[in-house]
Amino acid sequence: MAADEFRLVSTHISNEGRLPRQYTQEGQGAKKNISPPLEWYNVPEGTKSLALVVEDIDAPDPNDPIVPWTHWVVVNIPPSLKxxxxxxxxxxEEVGGDFAGIKEGKNDWKVPGWRGPKLPNHGHRIQFKLYALDDEMHLGNTDKLLEAIEGHVLGEAVLTAKF
Known part of the structure; x- marks a missing residue:
């Protein structure tokens, strides 16, 4: 990996490592289904906003063998954030400050925010994909967001965890 490469990392998840239980729907007590910490480095020059899409890239669908299942969508992340x-x-909304303007979209459970994986999906890969964009994006579902960012992506960084 080049030192100046656009990277996405987590202090709690190594690439291709296990997604800790507290970030799933199988956590215990208050430590359950909370979004994991994420950090990024070397945001491409000219980036106006960042967008994050987290998907189970091994999710089965009865009509199609593999259809990604969206766990989290976040848009309009300021490139100044780390x-x-x-x-x-x-x-x-509560955090405000540097986080003002960030919006969470609906996941495939049809609710906004993070929803971690749950049984019977063990063995799946959860892919965190961060897009550096040359514009801010309006919120919609994942398909519409992925369509909207076409032609606006300056770079992407990926972190993959196993569940």
């Missing part, structure tokens, strides 16, 4: 703290999901 990451999102643990438990950020659902609190963007």
């Amino acid at each position: 990451g999102l703290p643990e438990g950020f999901s659902g609190k963007e």
Whole structure:
């Protein structure tokens, strides 16, 4: 990996490592289904905003063998930020400051914010994909967001965890 490469990392998840239980729907007590901490480095020059899409890239669909299942969508992340703290999901309004303007889209459970994986999906890969964009994006579902960013992507960084 080049030192100046656009990278996405987490202090709690190594690339291709296991997604800790507290970030799933199988956590215990209050430590359950909270968004993991994320950090990024070397945001491409000219980036106006960042967008994050987290998907189970091994999710089965009865009509199609593999259809990604969306766990989290976040748009309009300022490029000046260096990451999102643990438990950020659902609190963007409370946090304010540098986080003002960030919006969470609906996941495939049809609710906004982070929803971690749950049984019977063990063995799946959860892919965190951060896009550096040359514009701010309006919120919609994942398909519409992925269509909207076409032609606006300056770079992408990927972190993959196993569940």
